[in-house]
Amino acid sequence: MSKDGKKPLGDSSVFQKGRKGAMRVIYGRTAIIAVSFLAQIILIGGVVNFFRPYIPMFFGGYMVLGLGIVLLILNKETTPETKLMWTVITMLLPLVGAALYVYVETQPGYRLLAKRLNDIYKQTEAFVQQDEAVLDALEQKDIGTAQLARYVHKNGNFATYQNTEVTFFPLGEDKFAAMLTELERAEQFIFMEYFILKEGYMWEKILEILERKVQAGVEVRVMYDGTCAMFDLPFRYPELLKAKGIQCKMFAPIRPILSTHYNNRDHRKILVIDGKVGFTGGVNIGDEYINRVEKHGHWKDTAVMFKGDAVQGLTMMFLQMWNVTEKEPEYGKYLQKAEKASQAKGFVLPYGDSPFDDEPVGETVYMDILNRAKKYVHIMTPYLIIDQSMITALTFAAKRGVDVKLILPHIPDKKFVFALAKSHYKELLKAGVRIYEYTPGFVHAKIFTSDDEKAVVGTINLDYRSLYLHFECAAFLYQVEEIAEIEKDFQRTLEKCQEVTLENRKKGTFFLRLEGWLLKWLAPLM
Structure with missing residues (x-):
């Protein structure tokens, strides 16, 4: 050792x-x-x-x-x-x-799941009432952002909140330390929903706390995506956790029947504690996410923690997914406002995206930021497999003088996805978009920052799977003080990157560029 x-x-x-x-x-x-x-x-x-x-x-x-x-x-x-x-x-x-x-x-x-989810969304409308006073206050600050908030509430049924403290974590290790602290404080319930859950140091430390909390009478629910059973966990793992008193589910477990339903994965990362503390971001439960093991160089990830009213949004998202298979779902007793008013400034909008509602909320929020940016839009994303609408938004922002910068991995986790990302470089660079690759390793963060007053931190990549096929979640922040820390982290990360230019993008990548060119017509499946 x-x-x-x-x-x-x-x-x-x-x-x-x-x-x-x-x-x-x-x-x-x-x-x-x-x-x-x-x-x-x-x-x-x-x-x-x-x-x-x-x-x-x-x-x-x-x-x-x-x-x-x-x-x-x-x-x-x-x-x-x-x-x-x-x-x-x-x-x-x-x-x-x-x-x-x-x-x-x-x-x-596919159709049965879509119907069940739509029924759940209708059932929960009464629990996600938008406080009009909050939107009125937002409208006084910026009418365009208020219109975006109304769009998200109307088309996704997600509310905007004030009275919320936000903490940004620039690395998975930072989020992990805060998770352990907050889990130890749980008194009523713990809800965990993660795309990936792997056995290892990170999960062992979390599981130790969950077992103790169950013994103390805390309700614990854990949900992870069914693809974990292919390589990361035994298929019967939910039963092992249930034996410890932990409620557990796999979302859409893979079965020996061909189906496109397997395209629609639960890519969310949500932790809610007592309805008072909530986490989201890119960090899954696995040792590579906290750099305990090395897979693709240094793993760069980000997350946010909420304390206050906005936690209700994350709680509702978890309950909606959990209750897909419940006959008598419960909502009300888990949703509560903060016990005391917070002095935190700004507005927080936790939101999700579903492949079954025909409304690309995640992509629309990103495009709204690009289309209304005045000074800059800075982006971190692990993947860049985008449609023409997103290309137009990125290039138009750059052409009208907005400083558009993207940080992508230098060491990829999937070669063919990396090849497809590079197939977009030339068009973006010619329009004035600046592209950087994180030389120490792999960027898994999904963030947007803009004009020192807007940011998004969540699970939504710039690829077809996140924007159209997966269940996702994120938080839109407006005039929250922690936005300054998110932008500082972008600048610190930029110092560890190499810039891609029209001249150097061709070096040593002929076969990679050929692969991207050949695969591009299949991009919607990637």
């Missing part, structure tokens, strides 16, 4: 753990699911191949079928890039494209 508490690479226990993990993948549920998926793909391929000899005979019919599907695609309310992708697939392979499109659009699991 080294002085810093990390295990050396040669430690036999590390090897044994890796071996056990590999054996679990090969002989466990993950392998069964993979084999089942492969069998279903082969079956679909066999059906298509069976009809292949009949294609010349019914060529006209296939073309009419393909054209009909294309007309459906073109008239569907979705992004132009998604329409283009499906049109290319259908025109190149009419039978396969038509079958795939119909399969995607008619899956009952």
Whole structure:
């Protein structure tokens, strides 16, 4: 064991753990699911191949079928890039494209979840009443920001709050330390919702506290995304936690049935304690997020903590997702205003985004910041796979003189995603957007800051998955004092970056740029 508490690479226990993990993948549920998926793909391929000899005979019919599907695609309310992708697939392979499109659009699991969520949103409208006095006060400060708040409330049912203290954490380690402190203070309930939950030092320390709190009568609920069961946790892990007195659920566990429903992951990161303290941001529960282990160099992440009225917004988001599978959901007893008035300045708007409401709230908030910025917009994001609307917003802001800067990873976690990000560099750089790569490692933070008075910290990446396919959450901050700290952190991070220019972007990246060019038409699936 080294002085810093990390295990050396040669430690036999590390090897044994890796071996056990590999054996679990090969002989466990993950392998069964993979084999089942492969069998279903082969079956679909066999059906298509069976009809292949009949294609010349019914060529006209296939073309009419393909054209009909294309007309459906073109008239569907979705992004132009998604329409283009499906049109290319259908025109190149009419039978396969038509079958795939119909399969995607008619899956009952997707529709049942969408209906259940819409019912829940209607049930909870009464619990998310917007205080008009808060919006009136915001309107006195800036009518445009008040209009954005009204849009988010109308289209997402999320309220804007005052009376909220905000603390910004520039690293996952900082958030982790604050989490442990606040968890120790819990008296009534603890709600945790995370995209990734991994066994390791971070989770062990949290779990120790949760077990003690359960024994003290605190209600503890833990929810994580079902993809964790593929590589990070045993499929029966919720039952192990329930044996300790902790309520636990997986969101949309992966089962051996092909479905596009698996695209819609719960990417949120929420911790609520007693309805008085709330956390969100990019930090999951895993040792790489606190730089306890190294995966892609230094892991740069961010988070925020609320104390006060805005915690209600995070509490409601958690309860909405938790209650998807509950027959008799409860809301009222968990939602409460702060016990004492805070002297904190500014406005806090916690909000979520859902792939089932046909309203891109996350993207709209980002674009509103870009479109109304006067001096600067500074962005950190791990991924840059964007549609033409976002490209236009970024480039137009730069062209009209706004200082637009993006910090992206220098060491990627996914090579093909990195290649797609680089495919956007040239167009953005030519318009005056400045791009930087974080040379120490991987940026996982998702932040916007603008004009010393606006900021967003949350889970929403600049990619199709976050903007259109996943359940996400974030907090929009206006004239909150901690915005200055978020901008300072951006500037400190900038000092550790190398700038990408039109001249140096080509160095040593030919095959990476070729990969991005070839994959670009499939970007809506990335």
